[in-house]
Amino acid sequence: xxxxxxxxxxxxxxxxxxxxxxxxxxxxxxxxxxxxxxxxxxxxxxxxxxxxxxxxxxxxxxxxxxxxxxxxxxxxxxxxxxxxxxxxxxxxxxxxxxxxxxxxxxxxxxxxxxxxxxxxxxxxxxxxxxxxxxxxxxxxxxxxxxxxxxxxxxxxxxxxxxxxxxxxxxxxxxxxxxxxxxxxxxxxxxxxxxxxxxxxxxxxxxxxxxxxxxxxxxxxxxxxxxxxxxxxxxxxxxxxxxxxxxxxxxxxxxxxxxxxxxxxxxxxxxxxxxxxxxxxxxxxxxxxxxxxxxxxxxxxxxxxxxxxxxxxxxxxxxxxxxxxxxxxxxxxxxxxxxxxxxxxxxxxxxxxxxxxxxxxxxxxxxxxxxxxxxxxxxxxxxxxxxxxxxxxxxxxxxxxxxxxxxxxxxxxxxxxxxxxxxxxxxxxxxxxxxxxxxxxxxx
Amino acid sequence: xxxxxxxxxxxxxxxxxxxxxxxxxxxxxxxxxxxxxxxxxxxxxxxxxxxxxxxxxxxxxxxxxxxxxxxxxxxxx
Numbered sequence: 001x002x003x004x005x006x007x008x009x010x011x012x013x014x015x016x017x018x019x020x021x022x023x024x025x026x027x028x029x030x031x032x033x034x035x036x037x038x039x040x041x042x043x044x045x046x047x048x049x050x051x052x053x054x055x056x057x058x059x060x061x062x063x064x065x066x067x068x069x070x071x072x073x074x075x076x077x078x079x080x081x082x083x084x085x086x087x088x089x090x091x092x093x094x095x096x097x098x099x100x101x102x103x104x105x106x107x108x109x110x111x112x113x114x115x116x117x118x119x120x121x122x123x124x125x126x127x128x129x130x131x132x133x134x135x136x137x138x139x140x141x142x143x144x145x146x147x148x149x150x151x152x153x154x155x156x157x158x159x160x161x162x163x164x165x166x167x168x169x170x171x172x173x174x175x176x177x178x179x180x181x182x183x184x185x186x187x188x189x190x191x192x193x194x195x196x197x198x199x200x201x202x203x204x205x206x207x208x209x210x211x212x213x214x215x216x217x218x219x220x221x222x223x224x225x226x227x228x229x230x231x232x233x234x235x236x237x238x239x240x241x242x243x244x245x246x247x248x249x250x251x252x253x254x255x256x257x258x259x260x261x262x263x264x265x266x267x268x269x270x271x272x273x274x275x276x277x278x279x280x281x282x283x284x285x286x287x288x289x290x291x292x293x294x295x296x297x298x299x300x301x302x303x304x305x306x307x308x309x310x311x312x313x314x315x316x317x318x319x320x321x322x323x324x325x326x327x328x329x330x331x332x333x334x335x336x337x338x339x340x341x342x343x344x345x346x347x348x349x350x351x352x353x354x355x356x357x358x359x360x361x362x363x364x365x366x367x368x369x370x371x372x373x374x375x376x377x378x379x380x381x382x383x384x385x386x387x388x389x390x391x392x393x394x395x396x397x398x399x400x401x402x403x404x405x406x407x408x409x410x411x412x413x414x415x416x417x418x419x420x421x422x423x424x425x426x427x428x429x430x431x432x433x434x435x436x437x438x439x440x441x442x443x
Numbered sequence: 444x445x446x447x448x449x450x451x452x453x454x455x456x457x458x459x460x461x462x463x464x465x466x467x468x469x470x471x472x473x474x475x476x477x478x479x480x481x482x483x484x485x486x487x488x489x490x491x492x493x494x495x496x497x498x499x500x501x502x503x504x505x506x507x508x509x510x511x512x513x514x515x516x517x518x519x520x
Contacts, residue, residue: 378478380471394471396478410478414470425470 044071045367048130048140050120050305052076052104054083054349055146055336058356058441064111066364073114073138075130079103084205085349086434087174091182092215094387100174102442110443123309125330142363145311145318145327146336146352147303148173149204152316155299157274157283164298168277171212172204172297184293185219191226192292195282197272198233199299202317204338204347206239207383207393209297214244214385217252217261230291231263232284234271239346240383240391243414247385247423272296302339309333317341322399323372324362325355334359342377343404344411345397351379353441377404382430390414390426449496455488 047063049056052074060072082101089095108115118132123143130138151170153160164170169177169184188194194216198209213231220227238244245263248254252261264270269286276283281290301307301316311318311327318335319328325340327333336359337352345351358375365372377397382390395411397404414426447455461467462476463484469476476484 376478378475380475382471392471394474396475406478408478408480410474410476412474422470429470 044069045141046071046073046139047142047144047363048138049074049144049146050130051146051148051303052107052115053081053146053148053337053352054085054441055352055356056144057081057102057104057107058353059144059146059336059360060107060113061111061441062357062360063364064113066360067367070364070367071114072112073116074104074107075116075118075120075132075138076104077117077119079117082174083349083438084172084174084208085437087171087178088208088212088215088384090174090178091171091185091212092219092387093182097174097178102438104442106443120305121308125333128332140332141367142332142334144334144336144359144363145306145309145339146356147305147339149300149338149347150302150304150307151298152301153298155200156272156296158277159275159296159298163275163277168275168294168296170297171295172208181295185216188224188227188292190224192224192228193290194227194229194293195289195291195295196229196231197282197294197296198231198235198238199297200234200271202347203297203300205381206346206348207244207381207391210238210240210244211383211385212295213261213263214247214252214383217248218386220260221252225260227260229261230289231261232270232272232282232289233264234266236265236267239381240393240413243391243416244383244385246416247389247391251386251389300338302335306335306339311335311339313341315341322402322404323375324366325359326362334363344395344406345377345379345404346381346393348379348381349441350381350437351377353437354378374399376407380433382426382433384427384430385423386427388427389423390428390430391423392426392429446497447491448494450491452485452488452492455491456484459484459488 047070049060056074060074063070063072080101080103082097086095086100090097104115107113118134118136120130121133123130128140159168164177169180171177171181196209196213213229216229220229245254248261253259254261269284271285272282273285274283275294275296279290280294281288282294302312302318306312306318311329311333313319318339318341320326320335320340321328325334325336327335336355338347340355342351342355354377358377362372380392380394382392385391391414393413395406396408398407458467459476462469462472465473
């Protein structure tokens with residue numbers, strides 16, 4: 001091919017250059033940097049990863065691409081992982097939980113990663129060891145923590161983890177609560193009222209509550225047309241609110257007399273402060289709302305493990321070095337994904353995946369005594385405002401003035417146009433993206 | 444959807460530049476392309492063109508999961 005000989009383009013590009021450039025999911029595994037076939041040398045560094053979700057799994061795989069010889073161990077609590085992303089589809093009946101369930105078998109065999117199913121109970125950052133519930137100790141050279149989120153039930157009088165596990169599921173970690181919420185939506189009486197109460201910022205998957213609201217409205221439109229969904233929000237704005245609200249107008253009569261969906265902003269009394277489980281009533285700053293179905297998605301903080309290990313600051317989240325994801329509180333400990341404070345980057349699976357790639361390169365370079373390079377991160381979030389109606393937000397990120405900020409003119413949400421094909425294509429792209437993304441993470 | 448692996452570099456660069464300028468209709472690539480400098484786009488294009496040509500993997504999610512279960516691409520359940 002002629003362009004291969006063109007000197008302008010003829011520069012040596014390694015996989016790692018690409019990972020650095022994209023900070024994205026586009027670099028598929030093609031075996032360029034396969035694992036070394038030799039047994040790991042006794043002198044090889046040991047990188048221990050706590051959490052085998054999207055951040056941890058991606059990190060293990062891409063660290064292997066960057067370093068064929070490093071010893072890698074993932075310690076994960078559960079043998080199976082259900083992705084939170086697309087779990088709203090389970091509520092709507094578009095996917096089963098099984099279709100969102102993954103394990104680490106491929107990461108283990110294909111990338112020579114030691115996988116331990118156990119619960120971490122503590123770490124000694126001086127001795128550089130972690131301790132598990134089964135009583136094992138693991139020594140590390142670098143520790144990577146990707147623990148997801150925890151819920152602040154204390155922000156809601158009368159709501160707690162036990163109620164969430166029974167009659168008032170938050171369904172914001174995919175699993176039994178997801179199925180419970182679906183069952184409640186299907187069984188709601190004709191003409192009933194449902195409430196979804198999104199959390200205050202920052203929280204996992206910023207469009208998640210609004211996609212969920214859209215799915216409730218879509219279900220009501222087909223099967224319970226006199227029902228109503230009320231979104232009680234503590235905020236004034238939410239991500240992609242312009243294209244979401246346009247979709248609600250187009251699909252669910254938003255702002256009309258027959259609206260299937262109503263959104264109450266914080267300034268209009270949308271903030272939920274109390275749940276009365278017995279009477280199925282929520283109290284907000286603006287008064288009481290009685291409903292047939294109540295879905296409070298609680299305010300959030302860094303995952304329990306991050307708190308237990310002392311990686312969180314006063315905000316409840318983990319501050320990190322923007323060039324490497326290394327904790328600002330403990331050297332040689334790195335924090336990925338939802339728990340990390342990543343400035344303009346949303347707490348999404350895509351972000352965790354992108355951060356894991358940047359971190360893998362930083363850890364590999366550090367172990368080899370190389371200097372860190374300027375990272376590029378990326379995020380794209382597709383959401384559905386209906387089964388065949390997608391909206392998206394995207395940005396590429398760089399570190400500028402000490403913060404992770406959008407690079408170039410990349411940040412933006414779907415434009416609202418009169419092109420009917422646009423939201424359909426967005427929904428198709430969303431499905432393609434999910435399929436490729438889970439492959440990038442888990443296989 | 445065209446596969447980037449093995450695509451001629453010039454075609455990738457032209458497409459990215461058109462997305463960036465807004466002369467090619469886009470769903471997501473308008474925003475993504477604006478995140479990269481012209482040099483970065485060239486670097487990517489040159490990487491992709493060197494990859495073995497691969498047909499876009501147009502499977503459904505259910506098929507992906509089934510393939511995983513069979514151990515061909517991912518984690519068995």
